[in-house]
Amino acid sequence: MGATDPIILIGAQRSGTTWLGDVLSAHPSVAYWSEPRHVWTRGFARRPDDVLTAQDATPRVARRIRRTFERFVRARGRERLAEKTPSNCLRIPFVRAVFPEARLLLILRDGRSVIESTERIMRSGMPISRIARRALQTPLTDWPAQAGRAASAIARKATGRPLEYWGVRPPGWRQWVGRDPFHVMLARQWVGAVGRAIDDARSLPEGSVLIFRYEDLVRDPATHAARIAEFCDLRDPELFLSEVTGTLEPSRVDRWRRTLDPAVLDDVRPILTPLLTRLGYEW
Structure with missing residues (x-):
């Protein structure tokens, strides 16, 4: 029992x-x-951004990460790890170097x-409880680099001001x-994060990553949930399918059509269109 064969x-x-x-x-196994x-x-x-490379996964770093996740899995009496960290969009080679056996779901x-x-989150601010939880999880050695961000998030939440930046x-x-206006900044963020993730994922050996669209999973849950369960080698895949459909x-799929101002869409269209088209989305 440990962090082997994780689902990332x-x-x-x-x-x-x-x-x-x-x-x-x-x-029950996860x-x-x-x-x-x-x-x-x-x-x-x-680091100035969230990028980490395979070279950053030194034996010492990889050993520390694997041991931490192994302890987490053992403490919960389960068999396998599953985790999600959005900034890992920019770290697929690093993640693979730490866990070469991982099943990646993009x-x-x-x-x-x-x-x-994302803009709704930025305007409402992060809950203080979430900021506090992240602060408590941050190693003391990393506090000098993180304290300013935490203080800014708390101050903006307390005064009702939107976050300057949030996410990957x-x-x-x-x-x-x-x-840039929020919507333009977020368009650049999405292209920078997802464009890199898709390039890195498609360079991996066959069978190590499953790439799928959220919208396809929502519209045809039976087909896509079955693919995910098979790829992850989940025991009792019916449990997974039942949880997905329930x-x-x-x-949520097309809420942007009802809420985004046409002027906003005009601003972000030239930024988003190349990657949207590449991923099979239409304007």
Whole structure:
């Protein structure tokens, strides 16, 4: 019992990874950990963005990460790890170097939906309880690099101001903050995160990653849930399928059509269109 053969969910924030992780957590063989960023990033807090490479996964780093996840799985009396950390979009080679045996699930979602959902989070702010939980998880050695971000999030929540930035940090993200409107910044974020993830995923050996779209899973849960269960080699796949179909919210798929202003769509269209088209989405 340990962290062997883990299921690693890869996807930008607001792409359905939380929901899929919760579905996996209901399986009796799976110990699910939601967003253990500190496990992956310990010692890397001063990096300018969220990118980590295979070269960063030194034997010492890989051993520490594997042992931490092994303890987590054992403490819960389960057989396998499942986890999701959105910033791992930018770390697929690093994740693979730590866990070469991992089953990677890359979940894609329409960038317009991600923009709409992320902007709502930014304007409402993070719950103080979530900020506190992340702060408590942060190793003391990483606190000097993280304290400013935590303090800013708390201050903005307390005064009702939106967050300056939230989510995955691709290369160049600092240039967008304060320069671009939220929706333009989030369009660049989605392209930077998902574009890199899809390139890295498609360079992996066959059978090590399953790529699928959130919208396809919602519209045809039986087919796609069966593919996921088979790929992950889940015992009793009927349990997984039942949990998928019982928790879907189809109304979320095209909410952006009802809520995003046409002027916003005009602004982000030239940024999003190349990657949307590549992933099979239409404008």
